Amino acid sequence: MPSFDIVSKTDMAEVENALNNIRREIETRYDFKGSNCKIERADTAITIFADDDLKLKQMHELLATHLTRRKIDAGVLDYKTPEKAAGQSVRQVVTVRQGIDKELAKKLVKEIKNSKIKVQVSIQGDELRVTGKKRDDLQETIAFCKGLKQELPLQYVNFRD
Incomplete structure (x- = not known):
């Protein structure tokens, strides 16, 4: 996945x-x-x-x-x-600042879930893991997150098929 x-x-x-x-x-x-x-x-x-x-x-x-x-x-x-x-x-x-704090992580999870993109988001310490069935859904999620106005710069790493 x-x-x-x-x-x-x-x-x-x-x-x-x-x-x-x-x-x-x-x-x-x-x-x-x-x-x-x-x-x-x-x-x-x-x-x-x-x-x-x-x-x-x-x-x-x-x-x-x-x-x-x-x-x-x-x-x-x-x-x-x-x-x-x-x-x-x-x-x-x-x-x-290093890592994503709990408040921001919860806010990001909520925003991604409200976007109706078919992915699952889980909080793992100070980072988020996003999984989905299709690569296109993940790319759509990255584009969606980049469009959000965050005070903390985010990086999208570890992309796996």
Whole structure:
């Protein structure tokens, strides 16, 4: 029986490459001269240190731009609320989301079932397995899922006949 998986995975090596590029750009840009702006990563958490809110917004733009250059959707980033540090400086933690959470998985299953496409969808941990009798039904399901507006980028892998 043909099947495929719906997953949401991020290549952390590419994220690290993007962060290295951001660090280089911060060192050379004129508007960051003399500032204490830096960006660090620990596993899936990225911590942004900025002098003020304006620099923090510029760091957000840099992060989104460099991730997009590395073919990583900026939708994988989950921005936490900025915290005040010493003086005017600001610290913000950004999480790189991996996998499909339970809420989104249930929503996707419901949407696919409501579409009346003849496939079965099962939740397997942080991914979805879609099976059907015909390959055309699976391709229709992929097209349907791509048409849905999701905040998390999805990949369709493991297509088997």
